[in-house]
Amino acid sequence: KEKIYIDLQTQNACFRVLNATHQVGCSSKSGGNVGTLHYLESEEDYNWVLKSGPHTPYIVLITSLDFRKDNVERLVNTKRVNGILVLNILNNQSLSPIPTEGFSADKSCPNDNYGIYSNSSDYQHCKKVKWNAAGDGLYFKDYHDFPMFAISNVTDFNVLVDQCYRKFNKPINGTARSFPICAAQLNDRMDAAKDTITCIRRSNHMTNLKQTRYCDAMGDKNIVATTKMVDKSEQRLNKSVVVVSTRMDSFSMFEYEYQNSDTTVTGIVALLSAAKALRPVRQILQNASKDLMFTFFQGEAFDYIGSSRMVYEMEKNSFPYEIKDDVKSSQIVKLPSISHIIELAQLGHRDEGKLWIHTDPISRGSGSASEIEKMIKYIKDIGTEENVSLDDVGPDQPLPPASVQRFLKKANIPAIVLTDHKQQYTNKFYNSRLDLPDFINASYPDDLNETEKYDYVTEQAKALTHVSTVLAQFLYKLTTGEDITPNISQQIQADELEIAHLLYCFLENPVCELFKQSVSPEDSDDLTKKPFPFYVSVDSNTNQITRLTHSILAQYLGERLVNSTKDDCKQPDSDKVCHFILYNYLWMEGSIKSGSSDREGWCIKSTAILSKAQSPAFIIDNYDWLSEEYSTWTESVWSVFKVRVFLIPSESQKVLTFCVGFGILLVSLVVLYLLSISADILFMSAATSDSQPS
Known part of the structure; x- marks a missing residue:
């Protein structure tokens, strides 16, 4: 086995999580996904994989710059690609350059349906501010039977690129290489499917007096x-x-x-x-x-x-x-x-050179207004004394995604959120x-x-x-x-x-x-x-x-x-x-x-x-899973994360190997048959010889 496969070190798989209505994330097929490895370094490589390359399906290796929602979906939807490997060698900017425009797999409006503004016509769905401008929601897409892994060390990169892709697969002057070709197998099969409700029902079902877990509550x-x-x-x-x-x-x-x-x-x-x-x-x-x-x-x-x-x-x-x-x-x-x-x-940056105080406009329009104003004055005055510039975003801007929203849904409490951003x-x-x-x-x-x-x-x-x-x-x-x-x-x-x-x-x-x-x-x-x-x-x-x-x-x-x-x-x-x-x-x-x-x-x-x-959803009897009152997220159970590479011979080599093997089998059967029909003679001779007096 060790002579046939090279196992990579990476365990960094995209995996599946579920809520009351959806499954999101990634999962391979039950035996893993196999494809010819191709390193996408240019648009020409994309055209090769998506259109002209003959050795389909492909497992593609892409850079961190190319790992974007539009690009991922282009690769997934073609049906010529069977999985994605993403370069993520963060201490090597030449191999894994950071996108200057940013990257966030979260939504542009995080936790949208579970905060204080979920039913507000004025503020719901981040109407006033799209907080996470870089967010493309990639994390919340379902990539069924389509695995993805991050490649986070140079050793794995060298195996994939030098020992596999460049040695056996990289086209020469636009012409496909002859066999053998180097393939990759990605395995991260998830046990849970569909949604949290289905997964919990399956997990609670007893089969042969044995209970099998398919997912766990986060x-x-x-x-x-x-x-x-x-x-x-x-x-x-x-x-x-x-x-x-x-x-x-x-x-x-x-x-x-x-x-x-x-x-x-x-x-x-x-x-x-x-x-x-x-x-x-x-x-x-x-x-x-x-x-x-x-x-x-x-x-x-x-x-x-x-x-x-x-x-x-x-x-x-x-x-x-x-x-x-x-x-x-x-x-x-x-x-x-x-x-x-x-x-x-978040406190790591300074938008306009300041930290920013966010408040809830609904609370500021109620009995909490005067106390909120006092809080803002106190912290700004202390900031002035300590040479920290703080400012208030104003009374009309809603809160960013924050834990305090869960408290304000239930009670009118003077509250502030301190951040490093004024708006997005x-x-x-x-x-x-x-x-x-x-x-x-x-x-x-x-x-x-x-x-x-x-x-x-x-x-x-x-x-x-x-x-x-x-x-x-x-x-x-x-x-x-x-x-x-x-x-x-x-x-x-x-x-x-x-x-x-x-x-x-x-x-x-x-x-x-x-x-x-x-x-x-x-x-x-x-x-x-x-x-x-x-x-x-x-x-x-x-x-x-x-x-x-x-x-x-x-x-x-x-x-x-x-x-x-x-x-x-x-x-x-x-x-x-x-x-x-x-x-x-x-x-x-x-x-x-x-x-x-x-x-x-x-x-x-x-x-x-x-x-x-x-989440209280998992302890409340007869909870209405579709109410969106509490989080319903679960994580799928899985068995193994594995990436390995190996060589695939040509069809003629496969046929030759099969024929040689089949020929050896036939010869073996003939020999066994001849031994079988001659057994009486062979073993009788031996027995007679043994019975002769010495």
Whole structure:
């Protein structure tokens, strides 16, 4: 087998996801799709594949510039093409140049049907602003029996181009090469089909007492932490919680290709940094009139999975836990408990040199108007003091796609969304594998080693330091009601080096000191040199981004228990009179011991918890799947992702091989026949010989 096939390293397949009405994405045929490999370097190559080339069907290798919706559909619709390989060697611009006009496989109006404006004649379908101008909706097309893979390393490229295409397939002076020709086989067969409703029904059907899963609900965990601990014996007043949030997820056309520098990482880093900046005033915050709740949502790219689940649980009086008589727990948070919401979206650019404050025009036309105006004034004034230019987009422009829309659908809450764009996204690679650190000034000089990169303060790190400082001081103002004095301003300052570390760990190399000290001993081997995926995936496991963000937030907001071991890093015995879930205890590796390669081990006590980020659609009895109230996204189950190349002989060679094989078979049958009819003579002679006396 190894002499016949060359298996490529790539596992980066386009795969299938489903909602209540459609299947989207890619799937190969059951045995994989096979075709003659052709590298599309020019329009002449396209004409060859689409019109004149004799060795159909083809598997085509295309550049990142050519991977556009119009081009993909031209190749799919011809019926002469059986699959696509996309060059995605991001550290080699000559092989994978970046399209200057941008690329986003998301829609131009993301999450359109699930936000606050879904039924608004004034604002629905992005009537006022097409937020994602680069979005062509490629991700949401169905490519049935048509696989696509990304080629992300030079080794695979060399096999495909040098050992396969140029050696055996590339036409010479417009003439097709003679056999043998080199073919590729693409296999990413998906088990689920049609839509989520059909898939769940099939998965719930028992065959021979065995249940087979065909798809899984998308989802993961939200992260929630408060600065105050309010247990259930205390009262949580209305309008007593300030919520500050961001999202953790994105998507891409290909598995394992989830670069999300501006889409998600800038918001995650800014919110974590703001949490740490507030540590010096934690005692003041614990006695403040309002609680501060840090929230990181998962699954937001797929119709607001995480925020929808949180709002649903708040409405059911079960967030963050369902109150039980025999459990001592924190007091629930309801929608009326929330006084303000601040959401961080994309923060990596500066449209017109500013960050922009977005608000909901419907809320500004209601009783929340005066409070929203105060929020805008407070944060702009703090920004002025910290040399951060902020501006308001105005009262008539609707909110961009944001988690806060799910809250505003259910309650009238003063809310702002902080972004790097005034109208359409400044990020031309939103929800894309091309959302790279280079485009937000978060890349590194070529002559730095990994240790030097870890401590290198990029221009983006400097910019986010100022943003995090403004945010932290603004949150202090909202929760305490106190002005920012020079003394408080001096205490609440984001750490530039810590932000540099966060950017390096999330975007460049997870095998970094911050992540090493933040993981549990069981997870330490999971750290890899390639950035972790920001795709939400399915609900069965908590993904690495969520676990790491949770651990870091716990460190920043919680306390490290001294002289604690792994075995006693849990609720104290004195708290076991009844069940006790006020605090969460995390054991993590910690920093390296002085003069040793061993790590200290830290026990962190904090309010940081993980809550469900699975759509309520999957837990509501007899849910109306077509209502568009909640996300219905599932991910198909699959068995294998594989790309391999091999040689196909000519028809005459095939016939010759068949004839030789058939001839050998006939000769073998004749020999067996002759042996069979002569068996009595042959074996009798042997038996007679054996029976002669010696």
